[in-house]
Amino acid sequence: MNLNRRHFLFLLGATAAGLAVENYAFAQTPLDPQLISQADPQPIGTAVLPPLPYDYNALEPYIDEETMRFHHDKHHAAYVRNLNAALDKYPKLKTKSIESLLRNLDRIPSDIRTTVRNNGGGHVNHSMFWEIMKPNGGGEPTGAIAESISNSFGNFSTFKENFNKAGGGRFGSGWVMLVLDRQDDDDDDKNNRKLKIITTPNQDTPLMTGDYPIMGNDVWEHAYYLSYRNRRGEYLEKWWNVVNWDEINKRYAQAIAVNNDDDDDDDD
CATH class of the missing domain: 1.10.287.990 (Fe,Mn superoxide dismutase (SOD) domain)
Known part of the structure; x- marks a missing residue:
């Protein structure tokens, strides 16, 4: 060592x-x-x-x-x-x-x-x-998440490129996330919500702004530094080899179904 x-x-x-x-x-x-x-x-x-x-x-x-x-x-x-x-x-x-x-x-x-x-x-x-990671993972997504990625970003290749770019551009510590937009009250089409890529600082979660996290990659240095040192871009690219699309599809289904209304309106 x-x-x-x-x-x-x-x-x-x-x-x-x-x-x-x-x-x-x-x-x-x-x-x-x-x-x-x-x-x-x-x-x-x-x-x-x-x-x-x-x-x-x-x-x-x-x-x-x-x-x-x-x-x-x-x-x-x-x-x-x-x-x-x-x-x-x-x-x-x-x-x-x-x-x-x-x-x-x-x-x-x-x-x-x-x-x-x-x-x-x-x-x-x-x-x-x-x-959302697993051994022998990776490859291209299938199922509902694949269709939604294509609808939101054009194709998987463009989505992956934008995701990596956002993660590499996150200054300091944080996360790059794929989230489902919150449901507008006047939108009757529950299945017409778009996916978007965001980054968050530190350990902030998209839940705090009403978005639902579908998947995310940790870009704190402790997540990759032993193997990749300061080469965050390489880590972001290699990470796709362990992505668990089955689990991400489950999270996407949960995101579609979740009720975004506040379930804790009672005063404390």
Whole structure:
């Protein structure tokens, strides 16, 4: 192990430790009750670190085992701990879904709002991230998501190019996402909503602006630096080899079906 690699591993460990501080400024449970994993027995509002749906080394050579261990066991685990610690201060919030909390951040008490935003967003983003990847993935999409991508972007090649460009252009840490636009109240055609590519800073989630995330790639350096160093563009291109289009099709169907109306209009 060379010095640069050792130094970077130290930084990864230090970052994960720093995330354990509740008010860490830049620090994901499934989105809705119906999206909760069958293996997750926890009540709604309690964040649980989901196990990886594959081995740590299953995505090699595109994402290395060491990165997966740090990314899942340290970074994601810290988001879960911090989120739960914040919600412990206001137990009533645990009766609400994580999705609802993130969609209604202005209703979160000010002393934990930033913690919920950063760590709740990190938890939701990463819970999606693990699921939309798989060994021997990739290729071109099929099914409803393929049709929607063609309708929204012209073809898959153009979509992929635009997605990579957006991810490469995200300054600093964040995510590149494919989202489904929120439903307009006066639009009677529920299936006419368009897909769009967005980027978000830090651990912000599209849920906060009413968009529904279909898929996304993590462009924080800890997601790729051990294998790709500063070559984010190469990471973005190689990542398509592990994309799980079956899961993305499921998320697209959920996005079409989800009710975008606020389910928590009650005053706290």
